[in-house]
Amino acid sequence: MRDLRKYDKIENMIENYKKELTENKKITLKLKIISKANKTQFINIMDDNTIKLAVASVPEKGKANSEIISFLSKEFNVSKKDIKIISGKTSTVKLIQIKKEEQ
Numbered sequence: 001m002r003d004l005r006k007y008d009k010i011e012n013m014i015e016n017y018k019k020e021l022t023e024n025k026k027i028t029l030k031l032k033i034i035s036k037a038n039k040t041q042f043i044n045i046m047d048d049n050t051i052k053l054a055v056a057s058v059p060e061k062g063k064a065n066s067e068i069i070s071f072l073s074k075e076f077n078v079s080k081k082d083i084k085i086i087s088g089k090t091s092t093v094k095l096i097q098i099k100k101e102e103q
Helices: 004-024 063-076
Strands: 026-034 041-045 051-054 083-087 093-099
Touching: 004 026, 004 041, 004 051, 004 063, 026 063, 063 083, 063 093
Parallel strands: 026 051
Antiparallel strands: 026 093, 041 051, 083 093
8 A cells, every 4th residue: 555645745845846946947856766667756755855766767878867857857847958967877866957948
């Protein structure tokens, strides 16, 4: 049985990030990547507010990073070019910056 409180906490945190992105036009996310999952989705928040993200792709030749960028692009309604991996391109812990360009 899925812990609904944990799910609500993730949803609330993501909604807060979306509001911050709208207001400040920029956010930075710290993600812990769990690869080879059934589907790409947010799964948990760690004690230090790092977001665990399950990724369906394998971490080979940038496939997982591409999937992360695609997922975040849809989740935050921004272009893929507005998302940058600041650090951790080859690590399971990544810092991601999302900038919302004026439309």
